[in-house]
Amino acid sequence: MSRTHEELPARPAYDSATAALLERIEPLGVFGTMTVQKIPSWRLPADEVRASFLLKHPDIDLEDVDVLRQDETTLPAAVARSAQGACVGRPGPLFLSLHGGGLVMGCRFNGLSTVVPWLRRYGGVIVSPEYRLAPRGSGTGRRRGLLHHAVLGGRAR
Secondary structure (H helix, E strand, O other): OOOOHHHOOOOOOOOHHHHHHHHHHHHHOOOOOOOOOOHHHHOOOHHHHHHHHHHHOOOEEEEEEEEEOOOOOEEEEEEEEEOOOOOOOOOOOEEEOOOOOOOOOOOOOOOHHHHHHHHHHHOOEEEEEOHHHOOOOOOHHHHHHHHHHHHHOOOOO
């Protein structure tokens, strides 16, 4: 049986150090309230986020791909590979960069920087799908298509 919000226990108090810090930060207005009306103004265009990523990581090749889905529409994805170093051209792992499902801002390029150190160390490829355009439902077919495209360079079905 699921529990409703009202049935859940109250949030525990912050520890004293965190509480003291929040008391000093909150009046500065650093943490704005998120509303549906504000979200569009907080989103950076994907092209800007992509350009920023490439400036920070000039040793990474970034390819934009459109993966064909079963319904004949496409799913934009980013595919990142190391452009220099010992791992170039060497087979390696596939890193699938996913978010936890609550992404209301951002795009497929935002989480790539967290995986780049592994890419540099182990080689391989990073694939990051654009979630806000993905259909609802099971992701098995999308993942299989992304893996196929990233690893084999083929058309995903």
